[in-house]
Amino acid sequence: MAAGRRRLDPGRLVIATHNRGKLAEIAALVGPLGFDPVAASDLGLPEPEETGDSFEANAALKALAAATAVSLPALADDSGLCVAALGGQPGIHSARWAGSDRDFARAMRNIEERLQQKGATGPDARRACFVAVLALAWPDGHVETVRGEVHGTLVWPPRGSAGFGYDPMFLPDGESRTFGEMSAAEKHGWSPGDPERPGLSHRARAFAALVEACLAG
Template identity: 65%
Template sequence: MSHRKLEPGKLVVASHNKGKIREINELLRPYGFEVVSAADLDLPEPEENGLTFEDNAAIKAVAAAEAAGLPSLADDSGFCVEALGGDPGIYSARWAGPEKDFAMAMRTIEEKLSTLNADTREKRRGSFVAVLCLAWPDGHREFFRGEVDGDVIWPPRGTMGFGYDPMFKPDGRDRTFGEMTSDEKHGMSADTPPLSHRARAFKAFAEGCLEG
């Protein structure tokens, strides 16, 4: 499948989430873009009323591209717990409330798992999903998806990362995302494949739109 190439220049990261903006900036840095965020441009946050990660990523990317007249990259991501039917999923940010209290959101997940007697590893499986949408002012869009599976742990561990990172331990690792540095999660070198959902989506985006 061929993708439209993105030429170096100014690129809007369509987010007001400081953690996401920081991670995407770190991933974009080697490619020479002048990155500005939707927050930097004082763009309003559109209502994310889609039914999928792809829907919501597109809502944000298209709104920013149209408002700024520039290519725009948006991420929609979430934490999906198998025993909760995939929740919080696309509603991951909403579970944290208007104050973005992810400690509360993690407690909510643990309380729900406790009511289900989820006391074995098999009952405490989850995944992080990220979808990147790249939108141009002319309406063209590209989508890239990344996923990572692992265990939902309690109590949360680590103060790095953001969101639900402290309660997710990816398969094959003994530490949570909250205990890992950005470099460990990104793993973008040739001998270290990307680990996080966002880094995996970004690798597909870079291969499709930035390289070659």
């Protein structure tokens, strides 16, 4: 375990998200380590307003809100797509770009239209980064955060129907398929028994860092 970090033993763990895609991904990661994941929505917890100015701040406030509400450890994710040509947007507002109805097809079109307006047509002009920050909170208010990133290029039109969010337009470096064309196992294929291969996705990389920092003995 990383020096100075608090360790969490297996047990019931609140997954502080109402996003069913994120919930499935995170539950699949924590389950094999002996944790019993329960969704914040299943506990009747509201979604707190994300008022932070960074991925770390928003992940922490979501985890803390859940942990203190039900007196259980809670794990929250804040993630997004950062497009270099758009000054890092949509960034922490990635979900908001999809609107209240979570229409990511519309959000992807919005990004593409803005790139076209800037004349960003070549691969070098379409660089982007997926960021995921995981925050682990205890009921006493202690919080640990870790970050995972994956860099790539945005393609158009979107390709694939797997995954969720902006996955169909994100082509990770060194790959020939978008995240939208990959299975969950391909995208998140991380195992605690294989620390040298932390997984391809930003969330899998963040989770590998969390295991090293707080979940490993």
